[in-house]
Amino acid sequence: MNLKIWHKMIIGISIPSLVVIIGGLLTLYYLNNVKTRHGFVEIADDLRERVLEIRRNEKNFLLHKTTEYYKYFKSSISILQRSASNIPEAIIDQVGKSEFLLLRNSIQNYQDLLNNLLENYLHEERQVEKVREEGRHLESFVAKKNHAVELSTDFVLNLRRFEKNYMLFRDKASFDELNKGLAQFDNIIPFCIECIRYANAINELLNVHTDQTRLEGSLQIIGNKLEEITNTISIRERENVRSFFSVTQHRLLIVLVLLCVMGPLFVYKTATHIVKPIKRLAEITKRISEGDLSLRAPLKEHDETFQLSQSFNTMLDKLQFTQQSLERSLELLHEKHVEAEKRASLGFLVSGVAHELNNPLNNISLTAETMKEDLDTMTREEQKEYIQDILTQSERAKHIIEELLDFVGTRKSTAMEKLDIINVLGESIHLVSNQLKVTNIKLKLDVPQYPFFIKGNQSKIEEIFVNIMVNAIHAMKDSGTLTICARPGSGQRNIFIDISDTGCGIEEKEIRNIFEPFYTTKPVGEGTGLGLSVAYSLVSKHNGDISVKSKVGKGTTFSIRFPAYDESSVPEISNT
Amino acid sequence: MVVDDEPIVGKRLKRLLEREGYAVETFTRGSQALEGLGRNRYDVIITDIMMGNVDGMMILEYVKSNYPDIPVIIITGYGKKEIAEEAYRKGVHSFIIKPFRIDELKAVVKEALSGADKD
Numbered sequence: 001m002n003l004k005i006w007h008k009m010i011i012g013i014s015i016p017s018l019v020v021i022i023g024g025l026l027t028l029y030y031l032n033n034v035k036t037r038h039g040f041v042e043i044a045d046d047l048r049e050r051v052l053e054i055r056r057n058e059k060n061f062l063l064h065k066t067t068e069y070y071k072y073f074k075s076s077i078s079i080l081q082r083s084a085s086n087i088p089e090a091i092i093d094q095v096g097k098s099e100f101l102l103l104r105n106s107i108q109n110y111q112d113l114l115n116n117l118l119e120n121y122l123h124e125e126r127q128v129e130k131v132r133e134e135g136r137h138l139e140s141f142v143a144k145k146n147h148a149v150e151l152s153t154d155f156v157l158n159l160r161r162f163e164k165n166y167m168l169f170r171d172k173a174s175f176d177e178l179n180k181g182l183a184q185f186d187n188i189i190p191f192c193i194e195c196i197r198y199a200n201a202i203n204e205l206l207n208v209h210t211d212q213t214r215l216e217g218s219l220q221i222i223g224n225k226l227e228e229i230t231n232t233i234s235i236r237e238r239e240n241v242r243s244f245f246s247v248t249q250h251r252l253l254i255v256l257v258l259l260c261v262m263g264p265l266f267v268y269k270t271a272t273h274i275v276k277p278i279k280r281l282a283e284i285t286k287r288i289s290e291g292d293l294s295l296r297a298p299l300k301e302h303d304e305t306f307q308l309s310q311s312f313n314t315m316l317d318k319l320q321f322t323q324q325s326l327e328r329s330l331e332l333l334h335e336k337h338v339e340a341e342k343r344a345s346l347g348f349l350v351s352g353v354a355h356e357l358n359n360p361l362n363n364i365s366l367t368a369e370t371m372k373e374d375l376d377t378m379t380r381e382e383q384k385e386y387i388q389d390i391l392t393q394s395e396r397a398k399h400i401i402e403e404l405l406d407f408v409g410t411r412k413s414t415a416m417e418k419l420d421i422i423n424v425l426g427e428s429i430h431l432v433s434n435q436l437k438v439t440n441i442k443l444k445l446d447v448p449q450y451p452f453f454i455k456g457n458q459s460k461i462e463e464i465f466v467n468i469m470v471n472a473i474h475a476m477k478d479s480g481t482l483t484i485c486a487r488p489g490s491g492q493r494n495i496f497i498d499i500s501d502t503g504c505g506i507e508e509k510e511i512r513n514i515f516e517p518f519y520t521t522k523p524v525g526e527g528t529g530l531g532l533s534v535a536y537s538l539v540s541k542h543n544g545d546i547s548v549k550s551k552v553g554k555g556t557t558f559s560i561r562f563p564a565y566d567e568s569s570v571p572e573i574s575n576t
Numbered sequence: 577m578v579v580d581d582e583p584i585v586g587k588r589l590k591r592l593l594e595r596e597g598y599a600v601e602t603f604t605r606g607s608q609a610l611e612g613l614g615r616n617r618y619d620v621i622i623t624d625i626m627m628g629n630v631d632g633m634m635i636l637e638y639v640k641s642n643y644p645d646i647p648v649i650i651i652t653g654y655g656k657k658e659i660a661e662e663a664y665r666k667g668v669h670s671f672i673i674k675p676f677r678i679d680e681l682k683a684v685v686k687e688a689l690s691g692a693d694k695d
Contacts, residue, residue, distance in 0.1 A: 357653070525632065
């Protein structure tokens with residue numbers, strides 16, 4: 001992913017924020033929904049309340065059948081009708097259109113029936129009055145006795161009793177009795193108009209009553225239906241709210257759990273993603289700071305760290321280049337100084353050698369002078385002996401010079417060869433022996449009488465020994481003892497060579513610097529400060545090691561170890 | 577007396593000085609020379625410096641403390657200024673640096689002997 005850290009952070013922050021916002025909006029939506037649903041429940045409850053009140057008024061009206069109760073009834077119906085028609089269409093659509101339609105129709109029917117019923121009641125009242133009037137009329141007619149004998153006063157009175165009973169009880173028995181009584185009118189001859197009118201009035205009342213029963217039944221049915229509808233709506237809305245709550249609860253719980261689990265995971269992932277390239281860069285820089293300049297920061301991510309890594313790598317390139325040129329310069333400088341140190345040692349040796357040369361030269365000159373003066377008197381044998389002496393002494397002088405030249409480096413070979421270290425040590429001692437002679441320094445030698453082979457370069461090893469011995473001689477000024485001791489280690493795997501002097505010693509704080517280049521305690525001009533550092537590097541190149549022990553006022557001991565000659569290991573040595 | 581660890585020096589000086597009429601005895605070791613001093617009387621001592629255990633400087637000191645009249649001539653290849661100064665301080669007659677011409681030595685010996693005679 002080629003995202004910048006900035007982008008990653010934006011993503012890391014905006015995604016959880018977005019989730020929280022969505023969660024918040026969802027909760028808001030649910031709460032709003034709950035409010036709406038609660039409103040529906042209230043509406044449903046209100047409708048139900050109204051219907052229950054209507055039913056109460058209905059019972060009262062059916063019981064009392066008065067206009068007063070009719071008014072109550074009517075007004076409660078109007079209230080319901082208003083309530084129902086005040087409900088907005090949107091809510092009706094949600095709660096149930098068909099039910100509301102049914103509700104409205106039912107209310108309408110209910111009202112119509114009520115009006116019919118009221119009419120019926122009024123009609124009944126009128127009819128009852130009419131029956132009573134006709135009854136009274138019939139009674140007075142019978143009382144005049146100007147009619148058929150069958151129509152007795154008793155019969156009429158009996159009929160009126162039946163009529164009253166019916167009016168009072170309005171049950172089947174009284175109805176049947178009244179009906180039976182009326183049927184007897186047919187037996188009355190001649191035709192009695194009053195009778196017919198009375199019977200007609202009663203029949204009319206019976207019809208009104210039949211209508212009334214039917215109307216009342218219908219009214220109750222519709223009332224029940226109204227109750228049922230509002231009940232259904234109310235229960236269903238409550239059920240809806242309850243299930244909505246439970247669903248919402250589940251959903252919110254799931255979202256919460258997801259947020260709890262995914263939130264930290266997402267944050268962790270984002271953080272890891274952001275930190276990863278920085279961490280990688282930090283690790284690389286740490287390793288580079290530990291010294292490996294060849295390492296480079298990886299250019300994997302195309303974010304802000306890319307540029308950082310690039311700049312860092314450029315800086316490293318420059319640093320490495322500078323370091324390499326510095327190393328090269330230092331190497332050159334080192335080579336020059338090694339040469340200078342060698343010249344310094346050489347100067348020291350030359351003064352000894354020059355004096356040593358005087359001996360054979362003196363012998364030659366003395367022999368020559370003797371010959372010059374005594375040539376005539378000399379025998380032939382004597383002459384030969386003298387010439388031989390001159391030759392021998394010349395040879396001796398030549399040998400002295402050769403030794404010096406060997407050290408100077410006419411023998412430039414850098415090859416590592418099988419060397420007898422004891423022999424090399426002897427030759428090195430010989431190189432400084434002239435210096436020992438001009439001072440009061442005594443030499444104590446403790447070396448094996450048999451050869452010990454190592455792999456090395458003769459001139460380099462001589463340089464090591466000479467450097468250390470020259471240092472020792474300088475440390476002792478003009479008197480002391482130079483002790484050189486060589487002993488093989490256990491199993492003949494190493495040889496240990498100790499070169500000790502009885503000089504001024506080295507202070508403890510100076511000891512750790514003594515193998516450092518250019519470190520010297522000698523006065524300016526007497527040493528380059530490279531002798532021991534050159535010795536140190538040469539010993540290392542021979543896979544050996546060198547250490548120093550010193551006591552101020554007592555002397556110093558340099559201990560050198562060389563590994564024994566081993567065919568399998570051939571260390572390389574550079575020409576310094 | 578001639579003391580030098582180089583046998584050739586002793587041999588040549590013996591021959592050359594004997595030709596001049598001196599009696600010459602040579603030694604190659606300092607210790608032998610010191611023994612010789614106890615046996616015989618010498619008029620002049622010619623010695624080298626560097627000779628192992630008993631060197632010319634020790635002979636000079638010995639002679640100057642036991643036979644202060646005997647002049648000591650030092651012949652050495654190690655002609656360092658400090659050594660020469662030390663030798664003169666210890667009472668050397670002459671300090672000759674190798675290689676030297678025999679005439680030079682002859683003159684010095686002659687001068688030493690004449691000085692000794694005067695005393």
